[in-house]
Amino acid sequence: MQTNATDEQIQSVVARMVEIGFNVHRTTGTVQTILAGVGTPGQFDHKDFELFAGVAEVVRISSPYKLAGRSFRPEGTVVTFPNGVKVGGDEVVVMAGPCSVESREQIFTAASQVKAAGAKFLRGGAFKPRSSPYSFQGMGLDGLKLLREVGDTTGLLIISEVMEISQIEVMLPYVDCFQLGARNMQNFNLLREVGLVRKPVLLKRGIAATIEELLLSAEYVLSGGNYDVMLCERGIRTYETYTRNTMDISAIPVIKHLSHLPILGDPSHGTGRRDMVPAMARASVAAGADGLLIEVHPNPDKAVSDGAQSLFPQQFSKLMDELRIIAPAVGRTIATATPQSQPATVSVG
Amino acid sequence: MQTNATDEQIQSVVARMVEIGFNVHRTTGTVQTILAGVGTPGQFDHKDFELFAGVAEVVRISSPYKLAGRSFRPEGTVVTFPNGVKVGGDEVVVMAGPCSVESREQIFTAASQVKAAGAKFLRGGAFKPRSSPYSFQGMGLDGLKLLREVGDTTGLLIISEVMEISQIEVMLPYVDCFQLGARNMQNFNLLREVGLVRKPVLLKRGIAATIEELLLSAEYVLSGGNYDVMLCERGIRTYETYTRNTMDISAIPVIKHLSHLPILGDPSHGTGRRDMVPAMARASVAAGADGLLIEVHPNPDKAVSDGAQSLFPQQFSKLMDELRIIAPAVGRTIATATPQSQPATVSVG
Amino acid sequence: MQTNATDEQIQSVVARMVEIGFNVHRTTGTVQTILAGVGTPGQFDHKDFELFAGVAEVVRISSPYKLAGRSFRPEGTVVTFPNGVKVGGDEVVVMAGPCSVESREQIFTAASQVKAAGAKFLRGGAFKPRSSPYSFQGMGLDGLKLLREVGDTTGLLIISEVMEISQIEVMLPYVDCFQLGARNMQNFNLLREVGLVRKPVLLKRGIAATIEELLLSAEYVLSGGNYDVMLCERGIRTYETYTRNTMDISAIPVIKHLSHLPILGDPSHGTGRRDMVPAMARASVAAGADGLLIEVHPNPDKAVSDGAQSLFPQQFSKLMDELRIIAPAVGRTIATATPQSQPATVSVG
């Protein structure tokens, strides 16, 4: 309460707190009265109290998420995939591949390249929402089928972005993990629906989302019963424009502290520039990330989308070698490379 | 190009520019070579060029939106509603009402109050996505029916938020204007679908969206053939936390400069605090806004959502009087008040 | 405290709080213990407590500024100048003029023009720190002498920026008001020194400063005994780059709410673009500003600095007319224009 709050004003706040369902504790100092509401009341917005006469400040003490909080599962969540790959365990898991599925040859080549370097997941978009209505919008179902085929052939797990509720069922047979993009981080209806399926979800932080909001969005999925949620830092919007976004590396240790969910880094979207990707991938692992999401394209200069931030295959391979040096500093490992027996081409059918 | 770019590097960039469909103009200075691509090529990302060897900087000169640009309709767009109300004309149009439709009595009372003060639209949410999965989620279809009934009774136009494609058809018979919220500003599939209906759309700026991105999103709607688009500034996310968002009043004159579309201000979401709403409503009109979107609730302290930022009816009425003084400074008018013949209650049955 | 905090952890926090000088109030809920420290201890950083084992969150309840807070002088501060001009009273006071003093003719012409339109202060920089070491750096003492002469001739009050401690004494005989620029808002030694002189100070908000930090900086000046402090909103840095800064108009009503000090708006630096200045000047007054700081130049296209954001004299005059319409909406006035008896030129000696 303000220093000059009247008793009447204080009583009126207390009355509303009790009405909502709080037990109210009152601390009277020499200059100020503090009211603490204890309990778990129903719907209310703590900001509402700021407008009561005589109120100086309203502060919410307990965190608004429960299932996503570290104390819900102090030992940490490990998401286990059907082939035994675990995210959140000892190994730092790398998911790599092109922004979009463009053709059979492109995706099979990319898969073979990223697998050889040590990736465990192939990423690739089938539905591509773009900020301009005049840009390429993705291969759709055909892209999904190619992803499944290449996954079955190579043993790579498949991750691809789901953009609306109707796509969940379409994608279910083809992917091993749903990716929810930054623009959909607060698409609450979509969050609720992926909470009802039994397939892991990778949830990306929105470009203007706080860490608390990311955890609240995870809470939506968890509260539907889907506990296989992984989070991903991919850059936030700041005043600095040299990089497309500012990758908030500190979100990695902060999320480790606040939540039990695995946290990955996406240095490709985090920087928007190929030449900055290796540095930020290394930084992510050094900061404790459980995995990485990296765009790699067989021929970035010809990519239909995001070419500027896609690594060349040989850059990716070199980066993986560097990560193998760093991982032990945080008590982790990275899968070994399995150099291809034959060169860049694979049989594509 | 960089000052030390080789001829070979320059040729390689020129070759790619021609391949994409540009006419290339080359300016060779004493220290630097500049390549200008002229024309309207197909899909490409100008950032891709930044990674070519020898390139110093890539700059896009022409604006990426066309239909939303001021030069497309230099005289400005006026959105005309069936009852003759015009947004973008001489009158500054005010849309007011509660955050959510809560009950028959609440919405009829609110409508009568805002109409008396001079509002032309009643706003009210039927579907309420909330950042916590444990909060009130809206009355749905019942809320829409109440809105239509109160609209028909009072003559107020109805505006309500559409949150996903499936809701478009549900809402069509009940509303006079679709509102697209800040979180959906880059939901491109939803933008495309509202571009295909023939009902006005109010598109809110995302909390981390640039003005250019807002205009690109408007372009999505316009490119579907729906030209009745209004824009709305409702606060952006900055480091300042005293207000919920920082309302970017300068976006109002900037959008007037860049686009022909009407631009409104939403001081309720722009500040998140009732005591700051009147100042920011006045500032919006003084800065040239074509309209306002304001939360007003018959009893804000009991509102199920956004109570802290909802005006009391008498505050709204006083604010409208202030706006009537300001509007002439920018060559505009505000509708006169029509004091209610009977007090706060109306027949609700 | 965290839900699982041990008694020992709680005791250790309590012990440290007592050591610092707090009276500690303990509230034990079913799930959590809350410790409230009441009193006014000496030096400590409340963040230090966040690292104690078992602590969930540390919140500072009382505001860290006292002299700058509204409750210190609830009726509001009015800064009165020797010629009777008052800032913080009924009149919205306008300070106008060029960015830099460039020549005798330029400053006399500017003064005559802004005075005719109703300005009460002439602004003009004598020392010009620039972000590039290769730019114009100001006329220095010669500029100050010109400012004093033009002030004495026209009756306009003189405001000019002080950039370091050694300039205070140099400037003292020549100016009626010290301006502290955004870059010096946290130059605490300079703040302390201007707190010791008896001449009004206009303190600008830094481009990344919170409102609380601005008030803390004002506290430095006030704590030295100089109570004639005026604050100024001049734009903050955000991700939006169309305008140079984002002018935070909401800071005006917020500062009115939190502090008793007058608050002005600077739409010239707030936008960086001449064509946006009038809209933001109007918005400032509509939001309740006590004054404006506006760059006006007799010939902006030839200005040595900030030409792009300087108004032409006739634009300024038109703007003042618009402000005269708006001011009554907030219970204020603006000085009447006193059209010049002869045209743009004045005798310049």
Added chain:
Amino acid sequence: MQTNATDEQIQSVVARMVEIGFNVHRTTGTVQTILAGVGTPGQFDHKDFELFAGVAEVVRISSPYKLAGRSFRPEGTVVTFPNGVKVGGDEVVVMAGPCSVESREQIFTAASQVKAAGAKFLRGGAFKPRSSPYSFQGMGLDGLKLLREVGDTTGLLIISEVMEISQIEVMLPYVDCFQLGARNMQNFNLLREVGLVRKPVLLKRGIAATIEELLLSAEYVLSGGNYDVMLCERGIRTYETYTRNTMDISAIPVIKHLSHLPILGDPSHGTGRRDMVPAMARASVAAGADGLLIEVHPNPDKAVSDGAQSLFPQQFSKLMDELRIIAPAVGRTIATATPQSQPATVSVG
């Protein structure tokens, strides 16, 4: 130029460009005319052109800094100190110590501890500007003398912050390196003065400064003839409030790309929380930093300033071990630890 720009408008822009000193190249496309100014004219602000009639956009192509740019010294700058320590070479150099010098015992203990762990510099503030006028303000000259004594005793280099011009001469005999803090990054007079001394300077990025602005500030120092400049990323202000600032790790590779100057990371100020410091220190080295600035205090819980972000000595030692694992991933080394022959105490008499 705009698509509808008249020939007259184009001529008027060309005339002004020539007047300033540009050679003008004109490219006429089917829809738009582009004017390119080539040359190195004197003082002008490229933004001024935005206000000319018919101008669509003004873009500056060449970078505004020259001496700080990578092309000025493509091989990179190595700053060599009298005792042979090099910053910018193979070794990642660590500077550690308390925020403030508090006492003889405190600073000698800290020095011995950080030296044992492998630090090459001792950091410690003698002048402490604080955002509240009521906080501890530093030991001043006594602190400097203690720093020099401990430097001479231990062989550690001494770095301390200079806050105003008058302190340069005072500090000169006592320190091996001047630190310019974030708040002074655009104190251009101070920058110019440290440019005239012949002692290395570590320049910290301001909390709202772009990378370009940091390089422009470095340009000030370099243009005075002091080429021993090191830069430091220490966190920028964003909307995320969980950490005090958001440490922009990507600034490290970006600055490596744009400039030849060494770049260090300061994870203590970058996060403001002790528990996040190790992760961000590791991330900095993994991203390619040439050094680190870390706050370490013998007893952080009793520190008079910044205790919450200071590491315990044993945490620092463990961190150094982790960094020794990471450094080879980027082709670097870290000095080996030299465990103390006797325990934590050293002779302080």
